[in-house]
Amino acid sequence: MSDNGPPLISAERVIGGRSYDFARRVVVMAIVNRTPDSFHDRGRTFALEKALEAVRAAADAGADWIDIGGVPFAPGPDVxxxxxxxxxxxxxxxxxxxxxxxxxxxxxxxxxxxxKAGAGVVNDTSGLRDPAMADAVAGTAASLVITHSLAAPRTLFPSPQYGDVTAEVGAFLRRQVDVALSRGVLPEQIIIDPGHDLNKNTYHSLELTRRLREITEIGYPTLAALSNKDFIGETLDRPQQERLVGTVAAVVFCVLRGARIVRVHDVRAAVDAVRMTEAMLGLRDPAYARHNM
Incomplete structure (x- = not known):
């Protein structure tokens, strides 16, 4: 295993018509929610024009992918x-x-x-709770993110318990990957996500982060969706809008442990942190080099 992360299954992929080599690149995924009750932006981009403005701003800030949500995972009314x-x-x-x-x-x-409308990735935060999700992706060019969670989305699940959170999350992801493969999803379509804070408390999310290498060693590109989450806020005693520095620290930590996609709200800061980390790992050259040259 190199310092740059574990070996990957199908590291070179075409997603959304664009080529990626996850052995040498980290993708920054921006978040745009068309919801009135998302946990961080609280409806800021619910109006269509605001959502479209956010899409353009994310692309201008350097986002590789844009993740669009219409229903939050957290408990709330049916949509x-x-x-x-x-x-x-x-x-x-x-x-x-x-x-x-x-x-x-x-x-x-x-x-x-x-x-059909052109999405290149389906980000299933339920982790194939409905196996028909695999059927929907199989036979298409889209990728499928399989995320760990214990309860169905929009469902209250207080005080989750684990014996060994990292081992149990890893076992779940392996099982659900097998479900996807059995229903015709190809290995090169699969991405995994340990689901920071999804039916997990702060200690669980911190341990998952610390031991993220055990998840990335499963072999599929790993998405770390940790932007502004409560485990950061509770660790630092920071409210929602003051978690950027903690988020950047967590992003860099996860990249060093093999994460190859990071899902963030503050795109420009994350892009700079990720590109700098890639350069320090020897995965990319500087944009230019004049100092002492």
Whole structure:
């Protein structure tokens, strides 16, 4: 194993019509939520024009991918399939020319429609709770993110318990990858995500981060979705809008342990942190070199 991360299954991939070598590149995924109740932005981009402005700003700031959500994972009122599609489809259509489009959904019906509309990634925070999600992705050019969680999205799940959180998350991800493969999803379509804070307390998320190498060693590109999450806020005693420095520290830490996709709200800061980390790992050259040359 090199310092740059564990060997990857199908490191070289085409996603959303763009080529990636995850052995040598870290992807920055921006977050744009068309929801009135997302945990960080609290509806700031719920209005369509605000969402479109956020898409353009993320692309201008250097985002590689843009993750569009129409329904938060956290507990809350039901949102119909029709309403979820009404929220996300216009944003998918606007973003697909600017970056790879990911859609955060746990519904196969939504996945099918957003793939048709040009989404290159389906980000399933339920971890194939409905195996039909694998059927929706199989046979397409889209990638599938399989995320660990214990409860269904929008469901209250207080005081989650684990014997060994990292081992249990890893075992879950391996099982769900096998489900995806058995239903026709190809290895080169699969991405995994340990699900920081999803049915986990702060100690669980900190341990997952510390032992993230055990997750990245599963072999599929690993997404670390940790931007501004409560485990950062509780560790530093910082409210939602004051977690950028903690987020950047966690992003760099996860990249050093093999994460190859990071999901963030503050794109420009994350891009700089990721590109600097890539350069220090020898994965990229400086933008220019004049000092003492």
């Amino acid at each position: 119909s399939v029709e309403e979820e599609l009404r929220r996300v489809l216009p944003v998918v259509e606007a973003a697909r020319e600017l970056a790879v489009v990911s859609v955060d959904t746990y519904r196969p019906e939504v996945a099918r429609e957003v793939i």
